[in-house]
Amino acid sequence: MLSKPGGVLVRVFAVAGMTAVTVLAGQGARADDGERILFRFKDGRITESSGLAVSPTRKDVYYTHNDSSAGPVFFAVGPDGRTRATFTLRGAASRDWEGMAASTDPRTGQGVLWFADIGDNLEGAWPDISVYRVVEPATMSDAVVPAVRYRFRYEDGGRNAEGIMVHPRTGRLYVVTKQFAGSVYQAPKRLRTDRVNVLRKVGSAPIMATDAAYAPDGSSFVIRTYFSATVYRAPGEQIARVTMPELQQAESIAYTRDGKYLLTGSEGSRSPVYRVPLPQEALGTAAPEPTYARRQAAPTPTPGAAGDPAPTPVAAARDGEAASDAGVPVSAVLLWLAIAAGAIGVITLIARNTR
Structure with a gap:
């Protein structure tokens, strides 16, 4: 209706x-400040583009994947919207892929892609969620690529989520939940493959967040909702609101490599990817990863789960606080x-x- x-x-x-x-x-x-369609996906297999990332090492290469029930597959797309290569993750599952991120390994300089199997429409039906780490393919030709799986659980119970982001300088992973009172969760500094990693809440997120991304210099991050996008210096520290174009179902967001624009996409056949300029106040200089004050008492750990001591953001909102200042009127x-x-x-x- x-x-x-x-x-x-x-x-x-x-x-x-x-x-x-x-x-x-x-x-x-619809903004009149320079937003434009960058391209439209031309591949008939891309019907539910749910994640979007810009290649950290190759010019004019964009990655996307479909939503749930599409298999552990992602696409490399050129600036004309045509698929340049299709990749399948070896040994991976795709229960409900909802987002992706791209980063650079500081030790090797290689590009790294992250795929988030974090959707949970029943708000806690799954005992844990998964994120897959893939070294960016060396060539743009169809291939099966190895993936490393990391399992996670939230410190305070299951959540539905659609956004992940990776700090470009530290490689720290964050998950942004999709709820009426959403949250930003921080992964441990060192991820383990032999046990479940614990996600610690570090701040609030806008209502019904559908994606998130870090700026290339690490100075800020953006969270997308069905309504708009909000840029933050740290969780709870808003810099600017960015008006988004009209889309059928706003599902993805990413920064351009120069950090001056946001890219945002939608589900649907031949769906567009828009380029939206960032306001001047959101064009910051590189900053270190935000620091967090530690809680007085950490929750009792679950046997077999690993993670850092639970942090609390310096400027975090209270649990359940309405996100009226975080992207939604x-x-x-x-x-x-x-x-x-x-x-x-x-x-x-x-x-x-x-x-």
């Missing part, structure tokens, strides 16, 4: 008695809730009348 109250296009759908609402775009969401949240409540009422009425 489509509705457009107050100039906001909203899709409402019901599955098994549950109502979901996707806000597609608002009037005025309060009015949009209220509209969303009102439409969801109305849809539930309609569904209930229909169910009663058809019994």
Whole structure:
């Protein structure tokens, strides 16, 4: 069901008695400050582009992958939108791939790609989630590539998530959850393959975050939602809001290699990738990875799980705090809730009348 109250296009759908609402775009969401379509995916196999990353070592190479049920496959795409190579991860699974990131190994200078099998629409149905690390392929030709699997669990219970990001200077991995009160979770400095790694909460995230990425110099990071994007210096330390283009289902975000623009994409056949300029205040200089104060008492560790002592961000928001300053206007949240409540009422009425 489509509705457009107050100039906001909203899709409402019901599955098994549950109502979901996707806000597609608002009037005025289209910026006139230089945004443009960089390319459209031309490969008919790319129908649910859910992750996006720019090659850290090759000019004009972009990586993407499909959403769940598509196999552990990713695509290298050129600036014309045509697929240059298709790669399959050896020994990997694709339960619900939702995001990816790219970094550079500081020891070798090689590009590294990260694929996040972190989707969990049942909010904790899986005992753990996985992230795969792949050395960037040496040649742009179809191949099967080896992957290293890291398993994770959240320190405070299962979550649905769609965003990962990797600090470009330290290689530290972060997961951003997709919830009404989302959070940023930090992985241990040293990841282990022989045990489950523990993700520690270090800050709040905007409502329904769909992706995240670090700037190439590590000075900031961006979190994407269905509504807009927000740039942060550190968790809870907002720098700027960035208006995003109208998209069918906003799922991905990445920085260009020069750090001056954001790239954002959508699911759908022949979906576009937009290039959006960053505001001046978001064009910072390189900064070290944010530091975090330690908690007075850490949670009791689970046997067999590894991780750093639980950190708390210097400027983190309280648990469950509304993200009104983090990318979503309060009015949009209220509209969303009102439409969801109305849809539930309609569904209930229909169910009663058809019994």
